[in-house]
Amino acid sequence: MAKSVKDPATSLSRQPEVRFRMRIRQADAVAIGPGKIDLLEAVRQQGSISAAARSLGMSYRRAWLLIDELNRTLKAPATSSETGGSAGGGCVLTPVGEKIVRLYREIEAEAARTCAPQISALTKLMKR
Amino acid sequence: MAKSVKDPATSLSRQPEVRFRMRIRQADAVAIGPGKIDLLEAVRQQGSISAAARSLGMSYRRAWLLIDELNRTLKAPATSSETGGSAGGGCVLTPVGEKIVRLYREIEAEAARTCAPQISALTKLMKR
Numbered sequence: 001m002a003k004s005v006k007d008p009a010t011s012l013s014r015q016p017e018v019r020f021r022m023r024i025r026q027a028d029a030v031a032i033g034p035g036k037i038d039l040l041e042a043v044r045q046q047g048s049i050s051a052a053a054r055s056l057g058m059s060y061r062r063a064w065l066l067i068d069e070l071n072r073t074l075k076a077p078a079t080s081s082e083t084g085g086s087a088g089g090g091c092v093l094t095p096v097g098e099k100i101v102r103l104y105r106e107i108e109a110e111a112a113r114t115c116a117p118q119i120s121a122l123t124k125l126m127k128r
Numbered sequence: 129m130a131k132s133v134k135d136p137a138t139s140l141s142r143q144p145e146v147r148f149r150m151r152i153r154q155a156d157a158v159a160i161g162p163g164k165i166d167l168l169e170a171v172r173q174q175g176s177i178s179a180a181a182r183s184l185g186m187s188y189r190r191a192w193l194l195i196d197e198l199n200r201t202l203k204a205p206a207t208s209s210e211t212g213g214s215a216g217g218g219c220v221l222t223p224v225g226e227k228i229v230r231l232y233r234e235i236e237a238e239a240a241r242t243c244a245p246q247i248s249a250l251t252k253l254m255k256r
Contacts, residue, residue, distance in 0.1 A: 020148065022247075024254070074254055107246045115150070115239055127200075127203055
């Protein structure tokens with residue numbers, strides 16, 4: 001899975017940072033998880049798997065394998081690759097891919113919102 | 129962090145399994161996360177760090193370090209160790225430790241409950 005990009009300001013502060021990560025496992029593998037979602041978003045932003053991989057500091061091979069693994073898990077693929085042409089190797093998200101990213105980010109935001117009281121109670125137990 | 133104990137029945141089925149994992153990071157390290165919570169629960173159940181470590185397939189040293197790291201993050205410690213005596217080396221959760229475990233498990237359950245519609249929409253996109 002892709003490492004989250006660290007925010008140096010956040011890393012150095014003592015301010016607690018809360019991360020919600022949801023994983024859907026199937027047949028003993030992570031079908032949908034934070035790494036694949038970060039990758040889909042990078043593909044959407046960069047327009048190709050190779051540029052997406054580069055932006056996440058991931059090898060092209062690893063990015064390709066993650067996307068292939070994701071697409072095999074799905075009824076319909078999350079990405080569509082264009083082969084050939086002068087640009088060559090472009091890749092875009094399908095409506096299914098867009099839906100997956102949207103649902104996943106909604107889940108993270110909704111979980112953090114709903115659990116705010118318990119998260120606040122936990123962080124109050126921590127030193128600043 | 130401790131690996132989750134795998135349920136062979138679940139691992140072999142094609143039924144998607146959803147896991148919510150919340151991590152509170154501070155000063156670039158995970159202060160509270162699923163590994164530490166599993167460990168606290170194992171300490172509560174086993175009555176000592178060594179037995180807890182064994183039950184999770186973790187070295188005593190790693191378990192001790194994780195608990196030490198957790199306690200240093202907190203205003204008041206999550207565990208209390210008894211030294212000496214015939215049993216020797218017993219360890220129990222303090223009220224703070226119990227509170228942390230309860231809040232963390234509540235957060236997981238609440239997140240899964242609140243996000244059930246989106247999770248269901250995601251799993252419907254997956255092959256069975």
